[in-house]
Amino acid sequence: MSDSPDVFNYTKKELPSNFIKFGYAAFVVGLVLVVLSLFVDNVRSAFSGVMLLMFVASIGVGSLFWIVAEYLSGAVWSTPFRRVAEFLGAVLLVLPIIALPAYFNMHDIFHWTHEEVVKTDHYLSAKAPYLNVSFFTIRTIVFIAIWVLFYFLITRNSKLQDSTKDQNLTRKNIKLSAVFVPLFALSITFFAIDWLMSLEPHWFSTIFGVYYFSGTVLAALAAITYIVVTLSEKGYFFQGVKEDHYYSFGALLFGFVNFWAYIAFSQFLLIWYANLPEETIWYLQRWEGYWMYFSIGLIIIHFVVPYFGLLAQPSKMSPKRLKFMSLWILFAHFYDVMWITMPTYQEFGYIPGWIELGYAIFAIGLILVIFNWKAGKENLVPIGDPKLKRGINFRL
Amino acid sequence: MSDKILYSLTGLFDTPDEIIAAAKKVQAEGYTKYDVNTPYPVHGMDSAMKLPMSRLPYVAMVVGLTGMFLALFFMWWTNSVDYPLVIGGKPYFALPAYVPIMFEVTVLSASIATVVTMIAIVFKFPNNSHPLLDTEYMKHVSVDKYGISISAEDPKFNYESVKSLLESLGAKNISPVYFKDEVINFKPNTFEPKFVLSLIGLFIVVSGLTYVTLNKLMYLPPFDWMMEQSKVIAQERSDVFEDGRGMRTPVEGTVARGFLPYKYKDNPDAAGKFLVNPLPATEENLQVGETKFDIYCSPCHGYLAEGDSRLKGQFPNPPSLHSAKVRNWSDGRIYHVITEGQNAMPSYAYQLSREERWAIILYIRALQRSLNAKESDLQ
Numbered sequence: 101m102s103d104s105p106d107v108f109n110y111t112k113k114e115l116p117s118n119f120i121k122f123g124y125a126a127f128v129v130g131l132v133l134v135v136l137s138l139f140v141d142n143v144r145s146a147f148s149g150v151m152l153l154m155f156v157a158s159i160g161v162g163s164l165f166w167i168v169a170e171y172l173s174g175a176v177w178s179t180p181f182r183r184v185a186e187f188l189g190a191v192l193l194v195l196p197i198i199a200l201p202a203y204f205n206m207h208d209i210f211h212w213t214h215e216e217v218v219k220t221d222h223y224l225s226a227k228a229p230y231l232n233v234s235f236f237t238i239r240t241i242v243f244i245a246i247w248v249l250f251y252f253l254i255t256r257n258s259k260l261q262d263s264t265k266d267q268n269l270t271r272k273n274i275k276l277s278a279v280f281v282p283l284f285a286l287s288i289t290f291f292a293i294d295w296l297m298s299l300e301p302h303w304f305s306t307i308f309g310v311y312y313f314s315g316t317v318l319a320a321l322a323a324i325t326y327i328v329v330t331l332s333e334k335g336y337f338f339q340g341v342k343e344d345h346y347y348s349f350g351a352l353l354f355g356f357v358n359f360w361a362y363i364a365f366s367q368f369l370l371i372w373y374a375n376l377p378e379e380t381i382w383y384l385q386r387w388e389g390y391w392m393y394f395s396i397g398l399i400i401i402h403f404v405v406p407y408f409g410l411l412a413q414p415s416k417m418s419p420k421r422l423k424f425m426s427l428w429i430l431f432a433h434f435y436d437v438m439w440i441t442m443p444t445y446q447e448f449g450y451i452p453g454w455i456e457l458g459y460a461i462f463a464i465g466l467i468l469v470i471f472n473w474k475a476g477k478e479n480l481v482p483i484g485d486p487k488l489k490r491g492i493n494f495r496l
Numbered sequence: 497m498s499d500k501i502l503y504s505l506t507g508l509f510d511t512p513d514e515i516i517a518a519a520k521k522v523q524a525e526g527y528t529k530y531d532v533n534t535p536y537p538v539h540g541m542d543s544a545m546k547l548p549m550s551r552l553p554y555v556a557m558v559v560g561l562t563g564m565f566l567a568l569f570f571m572w573w574t575n576s577v578d579y580p581l582v583i584g585g586k587p588y589f590a591l592p593a594y595v596p597i598m599f600e601v602t603v604l605s606a607s608i609a610t611v612v613t614m615i616a617i618v619f620k621f622p623n624n625s626h627p628l629l630d631t632e633y634m635k636h637v638s639v640d641k642y643g644i645s646i647s648a649e650d651p652k653f654n655y656e657s658v659k660s661l662l663e664s665l666g667a668k669n670i671s672p673v674y675f676k677d678e679v680i681n682f683k684p685n686t687f688e689p690k691f692v693l694s695l696i697g698l699f700i701v702v703s704g705l706t707y708v709t710l711n712k713l714m715y716l717p718p719f720d721w722m723m724e725q726s727k728v729i730a731q732e733r734s735d736v737f738e739d740g741r742g743m744r745t746p747v748e749g750t751v752a753r754g755f756l757p758y759k760y761k762d763n764p765d766a767a768g769k770f771l772v773n774p775l776p777a778t779e780e781n782l783q784v785g786e787t788k789f790d791i792y793c794s795p796c797h798g799y800l801a802e803g804d805s806r807l808k809g810q811f812p813n814p815p816s817l818h819s820a821k822v823r824n825w826s827d828g829r830i831y832h833v834i835t836e837g838q839n840a841m842p843s844y845a846y847q848l849s850r851e852e853r854w855a856i857i858l859y860i861r862a863l864q865r866s867l868n869a870k871e872s873d874l875q
Contacts, residue, residue, distance in 0.1 A: 344539060365595065372592050375585055495512040496539035 110483045116334055120472050127465030133458025138201065141455060146205030147445040148459040153199050154295060154312075154437045155319070155463050160192035161247050161288060162320025167254060168277040168284070171270070177348050179491035180337055181328045182482055186255045187474035188323055191467055193251075195244045198466070202295075203240075206233065209444075212301040223302055231298055239294055243287040250280045261484035270486060288313050296437075299444040303382045307367045314360040319433035321356060322426035323467070325349045329419045329426075336480060343417040344496040350416025353425065357410065361403040386439065389448035398439050402432040434460055500674040503627040504530075505658045506645040507667025508636050512538045515642035518665045519544040522644060525661065529647035533628070533637040555613045556606040563605030567598045622686050627675050636669070645673065756850070764832045771828025775854045777861075785859030788852045792844055801863045812840050817860055818867050827857050 137145040163185040170178050206213050211224075212231045218224040224231070254276050257269040289309025297308050305311075328349065331337065371379045386395045406429055415421045438456065482488060509515045512534070519532050523546055532541060542549075575581070576588035586593065615621050628634050628645060637643035644667070646658050655672075662670045685691075713719060728734050734742035760767035775781045790799065798804035801817035816822075822830065834853045837843040848856070865873065 347539065369592050369595070373584065373586075493513075 110338075110479065110481050112479055113336060115331075115336075115472055115475050119330075119468075123465060123468030123472050125465070126461050127469045130458055130460075130462025130465045133454065134201075134462050137455040137458055142205065143208045144445060144453075144455050145459075146202055146209055147441055148456050149198070149202035149205070150209060150295060150299075151434070151437045151441050151456070152459045152463050153195065153202055154292075154441070155434055155460075156191050156198055156466065157195055157291065158312075158316040158319045158433060158437075159323050159467055160189055160195065160251075160320075161284070162316040162318075163189040163324065164192065164247060164251050164254075164280075165284060165317055166320060166324065168250075168280050171254075171274045171277040172281065176487045176491040177345060177494040179485050179487040180481055181324065181345075182258070182485070183475075183478065183480050184324050184327050184331075185320070186258060187471045187478070188320065188327070188467065189251050189255070190470050190474045192244070192247050194466065194470065195247075196241075199240065199244075203237075206236075210298060210301070212298060227301065231301060236294055236298075239290060243291045246283050246287050250276060250283070254280075258482055258485070259478060261482065262479050263484065265484040265486075267486045269484075285309075285313075288316065296440050299441060300382055300385075302378060305367055305371065305379065305382070307363060307370070311363050311367055314356065314363045315433050315436050318353070318356040318360055319430055321349075321353055322429035322433070325353060325422055326426040326430070327471070329422050331480070333419055338481070338492055342494075344494055346417045346419060346422060347413075347496060348494075350410055350422055350425075353406070353422075353429065354410040354416060357403065357406045357429070361407070364402075385443045385447060390451065391443055391448070394439060398436060401428075401435055406432065434463070502648040502655075503673045503675050504645045504647045505655065505662065505670065505672050506628075506631075506633045506643055507662040507665070507670045508633070508641045508643045509665075509667060510641065512642060514666065515644065516540055516544045518644050518662075518667065521665055522646065522661070525652070527646055527650050527652055529650035529653075531645050531647070533634070533643045533645065535638055535640060535642075538642070552610055552613060552618075556610045559609035560602045560606030564598045564602040567601035568594060571597065627673055630676075631673055633669070633671065633673060758835055758845070760832060761836065764829060764836075767832035767835075768826045768829030771826075771831055773827040773831075773854050773857060775851065775858060777858050781855045781858055782862060784852060785855035785857070785862075788848060789856045789859050792847060793856065796841070800867075801860060814841065818864055822860075823864050823868065827854070827861075830857050830860065 134145070137148070166178070166185045167182060167189065169175070170182060202209060212218060212227070213233055218228055229235075254273050257273050257276075260266070261269045289312075292309050292312035296312060297304065328337070329346065368383065371383060385391065406425055409421065409425045409428070410416055415425075438452065442452075442456075485491075507518075509518060515532060515534060515538065519541060522530055523544065532538075532545065534541070541547075571594050572589060575583075575590070580588045582588075583590075633643055633645070644662070646653065646662075659670060715723075726736065728736065728742045730743060732742045733740045737744070760771070789801075793801070795807060796805045796811060796814050797817060798806070803814050803816040805811065805813045831853055833841065834848065834856065835843060835845045844853070
C-alpha cells in the first residue's frame with residue numbers, strides 16, 4: 101500500500117502555460133488601469149493603493165508566517181508544499197515599490213499629516229510623537245526590511261538544502277523562525293496600526309493588529325491552498341497528494357475563517373459594550389448609507405459563506421470546493437481591506453468602481469507574475485528537506 | 497483453553513496505511529462483526545470499514561440548537577419582557593451581548609449531550625467492561641500499534657481461515673482473546689454500595705471545597721483585594737470626602753431638567769385660585785392618575801379615597817377625600833397639598849412629576865363623582 105514515490109527523482113517542470121499567461125495578462129491589464137487611475141482620480145487611486153499594499157503584504161507576510169509556523173511546529177504534512185509559500189512570500193520584495201503611490205499621496209490619505217490640523221487638535225498633537233511622517237516612514241521601512249531579511253535568510257537555507265541535503269539547515273531555520281515570531285507579532289501589529297488604523301487617527305482599537313493578522317494568515321493560506329490544489333491536480337507535486345493533505349488545508353482554512361470571525365466579533369462587541377463615542381464612531385461610519393449593506397456583506401462574505409462552505413468533512417477534502425473557497429476567501433480579504441480603508445475616502449455612500457477593480461486585477465497579476473518567476477527558477481518541492489518523505493506519506 | 501469462550505482473533509499492524517488496507521480486505525471478505533482499534537482516529541477508516549454515518553452528530557446538532565435557542569429565549573424573556581432594565585444604555589434586547597452566551601450554551605449542551613448519549617447508548621451504561629480491556633492487544637493499540645479484532649460471533653468466523661487471512665495481510669502478534677469470567681458473569685448493578693458511597697464521597701468533597709472557596713478563601717488576602725476598592729458605593733460612607741458622605745449632594749443651585757420653581761410655596765389659597773389643571777379628562781390621563789394614585793396615595797387614603805388606610809394604625813388616618821371641603825376645593829388647591837404636603841402628609845413633589853400630580857387630581861375627581869353623582873350623571 102505504501103507505494104511512496106521516489107521523491108529524489110523529482111524533475112522540474114514548467115508551470116502550465118495558461119497559468120503563466122493569465123498572470124501576465126492580469127498584470128498588464130491591472131497596470132494599465134492603475135496608471136490610468138493615477139491621472140483620472142489621484143486621491144481615489146491613492147486610497148486604492150493602500151488597499152493594494154495591505155493586500156499584497158497580507159499574502160507576503162502571511163506566507164512567511166506559514167513557513168515559520170511549519171518550522172516551529174515541526175509539521176510534516178505541509179513540507180511538500182512549503183515552496184508554494186516560499187514563492188508567494190517573494191511578493192515582500194516589491195512591497196517598497198507598491199507602497200510608493202500611497203506614500204507620495206499621504207497628505208490626501210492621512211489626516212494626521214496635516215500639521216495645521218494637528219496643532220489645534222488635542223488628541224492628534226498628543227499622538228504626534230508617534231504619528232508623524234518621518235517616524236512613519238522609518239517604521240514602514242524597518243518592518244518591510246525585517247520581513248525581507250527573514251524571508252531571505254529562511255528561503256536561502258531552504259534552497260541550499262536542495263543541493264546539500266544538510267539537515268542542519270532545518271535546525272538553523274527553526275532558530276530563525278523562533279527569532280522571527282516576536283518580531284512578526286510586533287511588526288504586523290504596528291504595520292496595521294500605521295497603514296489602516298491611522299486612516300482614522302482619532303480612533304483606536306487594541307485588538308486591531310490581531311484583526312489584520314487574522315485576515316492576513318487566512319488570505320495567505322487561501323492563496324497557498326489554491327495554488328497547491330490547482331498544481332497537484334495537474335500532477336505537479338507527487339503521485340499521492342492525498343485527501344489527508346487536502347483535508348489539512350481545508351481544516352486550517354475553516355479554523356482561520358472562525359478565528360477571523362471571533363476576532364472581528366470581539367472587536368465589535370467590546371466597542372459596542374463600552375459605547376464610548378471615540379470608539380463607536382468607526383463602526384457608526386460603517387453603518388452609514390451604503391456602508392450598512394457593505395458591512396452586512398462583510399459578515400456574509402467573510403464568515404457565513406466560507407463557514408458553511410467548509411463545514412462538512414467531505415467539503416474540506418474536495419479539490420473543487422477547496423479551489424472555490426480559497427478564491428472566495430481571497431476576495432473576502434480584499435473586501436475586508438476595502439471595508440477598512442474606503443470609508444475614510446467616501447463617508448456615506450460608496451460603490452466600488454473601475455479603479456478598485458484595476459488595483460485588484462493588478463494585485464492578482466503581480467502576485468502571479470512573482471510566483472511564476474520564482475517557480476521558474478527554483479524547485480517546486482524542497483527535495484533536500486529531511487521531512488519531505490514523511491510529509492508525502494502523511495496520514496491523518 | 498477449552499473451558500474458555502473465544503471472543504475474537506486479533507492482529508496488529510505498524511502503520512495506518514496497513515490497517516486501512518486490512519480493514520478494506522476484511523470488509524471485502526464479507527465479515528460483519530469486527531472492529532478496528534487505533535491509538536487515535538485514523539481518517540478514512542469509516543469508508544474503509546464501510547460504516548454508516550454515525551447518528552451522534554444529529555444528537556449534537558439538535559441539542560446544541562435547542563441550547564442556543566433556550567439561552568436566547570431565557571435572556572430575551574428576563575431582560576426584555578419580565579424585568580426590563582436599562583443596562584449600560586443598551587436596548588432591552590441587546591443581541592450582541594447575548595452572542596457569547598448563546599455560543600457557550602450551544603457548545604456546552606452539544607458536547608454534554610454527545611458524551612452522555614455515547615455513554616448511555618453506545619457503551620450501554622452501566623456496562624463498563626469489554627473483553628478486549630486488559631489484554632496485551634489493548635496495550636499495543638492504545639500506544640503505537642493499529643489492531644483489528646474479528647469477533648467469533650461473526651457468522652463467517654472460522655479460527656483457521658481468519659488466522660490465515662490475518663497472516664496474509666501481514667498482521668503481527670495474531671492472538672485469540674477470550675471472554676473473562678467477570679465479563680461473562682457481569683451483572684450491572686447501578687446501586688452497588690461502593691459506587692453509591694463514592695458518589696456521596698465525591699459530593700461531600702466537591703461541596704466542601706466549594707464552600708471553603710466561596711466563604712473562606714475568597715475573604716483571605718490576596719483574594720479579597722478586589723473587594724476593597726477606593727470607589728464610592730451608593731449609601732455607604734467614604735473616606736475620600738471630608739464629610740465622609742459617599743453620596744454627594746448636588747452643587748448649590750443645581751436644577752433638574754424640566755424643573756419649574758413652585759410659585760405658591762406656603763400660599764395654598766393663591767395656589768387654589770390661580771393654578772388650573774392643564775390636563776383634559778381623557779381616558780389616558782385618568783389611567784395614569786389611577787396607577788399613580790394606587791401607588792402613592794392609596795396606602796393612606798385607601799383605594800377609593802375614603803380614608804381607609806391600610807397602615808393599621810401606624811400612621812394617623814387621613815380624612816376622606818369625599819368631604820364637601822375637598823369636593824369644593826379647586827384642582828389647584830389639591831395640587832398644593834400634593835406638592836407641599838399638609839401637616840402629617842409629606843410632599844410628593846419628588847416622586848411625582850407635574851403631569852402625574854394633575855392626572856391624580858383628575859382621578860380623585862372621578863372618585864368623588866362616583867360617590868356624589870350629579871343629577872345629570874344618572875340620565
